Ligand SMILES: Nc1nc2c(ncn2[C@@H]2O[C@H](COP(=O)(O)OP(=O)(O)OP(=O)(O)O)[C@@H](O)[C@H]2O)c(=O)[nH]1
C-alpha cells in the first residue's frame with residue numbers, strides 16, 4: 001500500500017542536490033513523509049505531532065555527513081529518536097525483589113491476551129526456577145476460569161481454585177495466603193477484560209491492588225490497537241499506576257505503533273512481547289526491533 | 298468549528314477527527330482532498346458546511362454497501378464466523394444465538410475452535426443461555442471434523458440456523474488460513490451453497506491492521522459481512538469505513554457490551570454521527 005519510509009525519503013531528497021546542512025525548507029517534505037509513516041503505523045495523532053516536532057528541531061542545522069544520503073540521515077535521526085522514546089535498550093526485567101510471595105497483576109481491555117500471557121509468564125518464571133501460582137480472578141467471562149485452569153494444566157503449573165460466585169478481590173487475597181502457606185513465590189493474577197471508562201470494574205482492580213500490593217501491574221495491549229491506545233493506556237495508568245506493558249499479537253503484520261502511544265502517555269516500559277498463541281511465544285522487549293518494524297526497515 | 302470562515306485549522310481539525318477515529322490515513326487523505334476540491338470550487342461556505350459535506354461522504358461510503366442479513370431464504374442457513382484472536386467471535390455468536398431463538402428460530406452451534414483453552418466450554422456456556430445445543434469434540438480435535446458433524450446434525454435436526462465458531466487466527470498465518478479454507482470447503486460440500494454468510498469480526502479498537510485482516514480473510518474465505526465489536530468503549534471503529542468501502546462489505550452488526558442482548562443492527566447514520574461526537 002505505502003512504500004517504505006526509506007524509499008520515500010530517498011525520493012524526497014532526490015530533488016535536492018548538494019545541500020550541506022538540513023534546513024527548515026529542505027526537510028519539510030521529509031517530515032511530512034515521516035508523519036504519514038507513523039500515522040500509518042497507528043501511532044497516535046498527538047504523539048506523532050510532538051514527535052515530528054522533536055525530529056525537526058534535531059534535524060535542522062545538522063550537517064549532512066558524507067557517508068549518508070540526506071534520506072538516510074533523516075531516517076537515522078527518526079530511528080534514534082524513536083528508540084529513545086521507547087526507552088532505548090534499558091533493562092525491562094520484572095521487578096520481583098521483595099519477600100515472597102510477590103504478585104503480578106495482569107490488566108487490560110477485553111481479548112487483549114491477559115489469560116494467555118499469564119500462562120506464558122508462568123512458564124517464563126518456572127524456567128527461572130521460581131514457583132508461580134496462576135490465579136483466575138475473572139468471574140465474568142464465560143469459562144474464563146476453565147481457560148486458565150487448562151493453560152495451567154498444559155504447562156504443569158498450579159492454578160488456584162476459584163469459582164465464578166466469588167468476588168475477585170477475595171479470590172486474590174485468598175490466593176496470596178495460599179501461596180504463602182504452600183511455598184509459591186510468585187502469584188500471577190488474571191483479571192477480566194474491561195474498558196478503562198467502566199468505573200465499577202476499574203474500582204474492582206483498584207481494590208485488588210490495595211489488597212495484594214502487586215509489585216508488577218502489567219497492562220496487556222494488543223499490537224493491532226489503533227488510535228485508542230492512548231485513551232485506554234492513559235485510563236489504566238491513571239487509575240492503577242501500572243508498572244509495565246506487554247504487547248501481544250506481534251506475530252502478525254501489525255506495525256505496533258500503538259506501543260509508542262502507550263509509552264508516550266504512560267512513561268512505562270514495554271517489558272514483553274507476545275508472538276503467538278502458543279505458551280512459549282513470549283519474548284523480552286527490544287526497542288530497536290519495534291522501531292525497525294514501525295519504519296519498515 | 299462553527300460558522301466561521303474556513304482556514305487551514307478547520308481542515309486540520311477535521312483531519313484530526315478522522316485520524317483519531319481510526320478511519321485510516323488513506324481514506325482520510327481521500328476525504329480531505331475531496332473537501333479541498335470543493336472548497337476550491339467555492340461549494341462550501343463555512344465550517345458547518347464542510348463538516349456536513351464530510352459526514353455525507355462517509356455516510357455515502359457506508360450506505361453503498363449496507364444491507365441487513367436475511368437468514369430466511371435457506372434451510373439450514375449456515376453462518377461462519379471468523380477473525381483474528383480475541384476480537385469477540387464467540388461472544389457475538391452467543392448474542393446471535395439469543396437473537397435468532399428470540400425470533401423463534403431453531404439454532405445449532407458448532408465449536409470449531411478446538412485449539413484455544415476452554416473455547417468449547419465458553420461456547421457451551423453461551424449456548425446454555427439461550428437453550429441452544431453445541432456440537433463439539435475434544436480439545437485438539439480436527440475442526441473440520443467438528444464442522445462435518447455439525448452440518449450433518451443441522452440437516453438431520455432440521456435447524457434453521459447453524460453458526461460455526463472458529464479459532465482466532467492471524468490472517469498472515471498460512472497454515473491456519475489453510476485450516477480455515479478446509480472448514481469452509483467441508484461446509485460447502487455438506488450443505489451446497491453454504492456458508493450463506495461468512496462474518497468477519499473486527500474489534501473497534503483495531504487500527505489500520507483491520508484492512509489487512511479484511512483483505513486476507515476475504516481472499517481465503519470469501520467474507521460477506523462484518524461484525525464490529527466493543528463499540529461500548531471509547532473506540533470509534535472508524536476503520537470499518539475503509540474496510541466496507543475498499544472490499545464492498547456490509548457491516549451487519551455492532552457489539553456494544555458483554556451481555557447477551559448487547560448486539561445491534563448496524564446503522565450507518567448513527568455510526569457516522571458517533572464518529573463526530575467528541
Ligand atoms: N497470535 C497471537 N495470539 C495471541 C497472543 N496472545 C494471546 N493471543 C490470543 O488472543 C486471544 C485472546 O487471548 P486471551 O488470553 O483469552 O485474552 P484476555 O485478555 O484474557 O481476554 P478476556 O479475558 O476476554 O479479556 C486468544 O485467542 C489467544 O490465543 C499472541 O501473542 N499472538
Ligand SMILES: Nc1nc2c(ncn2[C@@H]2O[C@H](COP(=O)(O)OP(=O)(O)OP(=O)(O)O)[C@@H](O)[C@H]2O)c(=O)[nH]1
Nearest residue numbers: 110111382383384385386387388465527552553554
Ligand atoms: N465490552 C465489550 N466486550 C466484548 C464485546 N464483544 C466481545 N467482548 C469481550 O471480548 C473478549 C473476547 O471475546 P471472545 O468472544 O472470546 O473473542 P473471540 O474472538 O472468540 O476470541 P478467540 O476465540 O480467543 O479468538 C471477551 O472478554 C468478551 O466478553 C463487546 O461488544 N463489548
Ligand SMILES: [K+]
Nearest residue numbers: 528530531532
Ligand atoms: K465507542
Ligand SMILES: [Mg+2]
Nearest residue numbers: 114115138144
Ligand atoms: Mg482472560
Ligand SMILES: [Mg+2]
Nearest residue numbers: 386387410416
Ligand atoms: Mg472464540
